[in-house]
Amino acid sequence: MTGQSSRIPQPRANIGAIPAYVPGKPPVAREGLTTYKLSSNENPYPPLPGxxxxxxxxxxxxxxxxxxxxxxxxxxxxxxxxxxxxxxxxxxxxxxxxxxxxxxxxxxxxxxxxxxxxxxxxxxxxxxxxxxxxxxxxxxxxxxxxxxxxxxxxxxxxxxxxxxxxxxxxxxxxxxxxxxxxxxxxxxxxxxxxxxxxxxxxxxxxxxxxxxxxxxxxxxxxxxxxxxxxxxxxxxxxxxxxxxxxxxxxxxxxxxxxxxxxxxxxxxxxxAEAELLERVEELVAERARVVAGLSEVGWDVPDAQGNFVWFELGERTTAFAEAADAAGIVVRPFAGEGVRASIGEVEANDRLIAVAAAFDR
Known part of the structure; x- marks a missing residue:
């Protein structure tokens, strides 16, 4: 434009250095297979009463x-x-x-x-x-x-x-x-x-x-x-x-x-605190079952105090995430470090244990 500089507005220098947030991927629909999302630490229960x-x-x-x-x-x-x-x-x-x-x-x-x-x-x-x-x-x-x-x-x-x-x-x-x-x-x-x-x-x-x-x-x-x-x-x-x-x-x-x-x-x-506490106790019990199941198949996961478990995998992280995806469950990989898997529905958790049992580390 005549009389104006060709420069355009620039954001602050630090903006270009902001890392991207990577959300948990949703599962892809599979014919004949129920898929589950274990990638975002979501609560698997429907809304509380009221x-x-x-x-x-x-x-x-x-x-x-x-x-x-x-x-x-x-x-x-x-x-x-x-x-x-x-x-x-x-x-x-x-x-x-x-x-x-x-x-x-x-x-x-x-x-x-x-x-x-x-x-x-x-x-x-x-x-x-x-x-x-x-x-x-x-x-x-x-x-x-x-x-x-x-x-x-x-x-x-x-x-x-x-x-x-x-x-x-x-x-x-x-x-x-x-x-x-x-x-x-x-x-x-x-x-x-x-x-x-x-x-x-x-x-x-x-x-x-x-x-x-x-x-x-x-x-x-x-x-x-x-x-x-x-x-x-x-x-x-x-x-x-x-x-x-x-x-x-x-x-x-x-x-x-x-x-x-x-x-x-x-x-x-x-x-709805009473109902909330019941659900939390059920999730904690399911977490304990998952940790015990992983231990039985040879995994020593860190002390799980949230509603998720962590697999230290290093360079095998992507391979584990792909194996989980093939089984119809989506987990959250952190490239080169490990995988976080939420405690979800019982069937999803069973598949997670099966994937871990079959995975070649």
Missing amino acids: VVEAVSEVVSRMNRYPDMGNVDLFAALATRLDVPVEDLTLATGSVGLIYQVLQAFCDPADEVVHAWRSFEAYPIAVTAAAATSVRVPVTATGEHDLEAMLAAITERTKVVMVCTPNNPTGPAVSHSALVAFLDRVPSHVLVVVDEAYVEFVRMDDAVDGIALYRTYPNVVLTRTFSKAYGLANFRVGYAVAQEPTATALRAVSLPFGVSGVAQAAAIASLD
């Missing part, structure tokens, strides 16, 4: 904006957790909360320490915030190396992420170990305790996240309705932090970010 009815009532008002203050859901969470409403914030799942934390607390080039392999969204969100990921390898058994994470903290560290249970490897941090860790983390460094799978934890000395938040002003506890509550499609997560931190997170939250149907579904799910 959820569909609560959502349907809100759908009839879809021409109106949702409650931006999330008043009813905040009140329900405050009552359930015995925390002040002022100490809560919401977002579109745990991922949205992570973005809130980094946007509120990180300046460009600040460092964020986290385990690796851990939740895939961490380096994505860190890079999007123009901060720097400091990845600390997990141990040979898939656990957080808390000593190494402490050693990785520098004067540039603003945030530390602790994913417990760790996605995708499975082990959870103990409460005593996390307390010892927090006692040594500088008080100005924010520590995010990511408990997306907290409902599935069955171990001695399990983390008491609410107790940690009450004791340590630099702790943010994040949880989600996507996993145990089965609301993955509605995208609603919540964080608990002492009031100054929670206020900062709410300040950067997306206006009207959590939809009205998501708020209604979350409240109805909280009301």
Whole structure:
């Protein structure tokens, strides 16, 4: 165009460095074979009682904006957790909360320490915030190396992420170990305790996240309705932090970010706690059966405290994923590292054990 430069608008330099998020693949329909998706850690159960009815009532008002203050859901969470409403914030799942934390607390080039392999969204969100990921390898058994994470903290560290249970490897941090860790983390460094799978934890000395938040002003506890509550499609997560931190997170939250149907579904799910706990216990029992079955056919998987199991496979990762796909189940491969498989329907889990038994390592 005459009189104008041929240059075009350019995004920030860090945008091109953002890793792509790789979602779990859906299964491909097979004639004569029921296929199953074990690639996204989804809950295999239908909605809890009362959820569909609560959502349907809100759908009839879809021409109106949702409650931006999330008043009813905040009140329900405050009552359930015995925390002040002022100490809560919401977002579109745990991922949205992570973005809130980094946007509120990180300046460009600040460092964020986290385990690796851990939740895939961490380096994505860190890079999007123009901060720097400091990845600390997990141990040979898939656990957080808390000593190494402490050693990785520098004067540039603003945030530390602790994913417990760790996605995708499975082990959870103990409460005593996390307390010892927090006692040594500088008080100005924010520590995010990511408990997306907290409902599935069955171990001695399990983390008491609410107790940690009450004791340590630099702790943010994040949880989600996507996993145990089965609301993955509605995208609603919540964080608990002492009031100054929670206020900062709410300040950067997306206006009207959590939809009205998501708020209604979350409240109805909280009301159905008895049914929820029954389903969680069934999934935990099925997880134990899967782990035992894998052990019987020669696999030593890491301690599974979420709703998934982890196969350390290295260069054989793609081959295992292909074998699973051939059996009608889709798992989540992490190229060159391993495969995560969700605990799903009994038939799907049986096929997973059969694939593992037949696989040539």
